Amino acid sequence: MPLLVRFLGTAASRPTVERGVSSLAIIREGETLLFDCGEGTQRQMMRYGISFAFDDLFFTHVHSDHILGLTGLVRTMALQGRTEPLRLWGPRGIGKTLRQCISLGGERTTFPIDITELEPGEPVKRPEYHVDTFAVAHGPSQSLGYALVEEERLGRFNPELARAMGIPEGPLWGRIHKGQSITLDDGRVIEPSALVGDRRRGRRIVITGDTRPCENTIAAAQDADLLIHEATFADEEAARALETGHSTAREAADVARKAGARRLVLTHISARYSRDAHELEREARSVFPRSSIARDGTEIELTLTEELAVTDDVDGVEASRLN
DSSP states (O other), rough: OOOOEEEEBBBBOOOOOOOSSSEEEETTTTEEEOOOOOOTHHHHHHTTTOOSOOEEEEEEEEOOOHHHHHHHHHHHHHHHHOOOOOOEEEHHHHHHHHHHHHHHHHOOSOOOOOEEEEETOEEEOSSSSSEEEOOOBOOOOOOEEEEEEEEOOOOOOOOOOOOOTTTSSHHHHHHHHTOOOOOTTHHHHHHHOOOTTTOOOOOOEEEOOOOOHHHHHHHHHOOSEEEEEEEOOOGGGGHHHHHTOOOOOHHHHHHHHHHHHOOOOOOOOOOOGGGGOOHHHHHHTTTTTTEEEEEETTTTEEOOOOOBOBBTTTTTOOOOOOO
């Protein structure tokens, strides 16, 4: 079950020759989720092979470098004859601006567009995963970070042992794997624990959008497989980062370290580092070695893990996890 992240735009505030403005796609088992839609996003989607047949677009906040691509994207979808609904998600107050983007130019939209304003902590639930929301610190604007969190997976079923125990292959195997006890014709009761291992954890990807380092991100990124954090500036511009509600690469790396994230990828890179971001990468790796800088088109694949899901004992103490 592949889980892919494709960076479509990695520049801060304005596009450069090397980088478009903010947008990225997550593809999970053929389903695409788009996060932010800066100017030119549809062109980047074509360039990097992202299908227009997606249903969900999440916005981190209302600033122009994260939303201006919506107008062109909707126009292209209409010209392609789309009829399926498009769902737009974003922080409180974003709806008015998104509707202005959609109506700009006056062309008729051929498909329904549903806009939902989310409060921090309000999840978007799907059958096998959910997208959590958390408040980030980007000045006075209402801004959200997102965490795609997969549900725990069933433990491994032992077919050889099931055959040795005389359990016929078929529906009974499925019931056991789903955690149900069964009774065989000879009266034996088979408990799932005899044939099924412990549940395995799902994957977690955290996207901050624009933000200062904040405790909410640290909490959301606990043990995350991938933290995608903005890193607009290097240390030399730390005062500017504070003034504008952004982060330095070193500050983003410190968030990853405190969260115990497994990997950090930095994006939203200022134009001054657009061509050569080695300085940002060096500063980040001095704090969190598993750091890298995204470029437009960067693709990251997260494989399934065999690690066991974290469980709590009766006293609420976290149990050990298989590594």
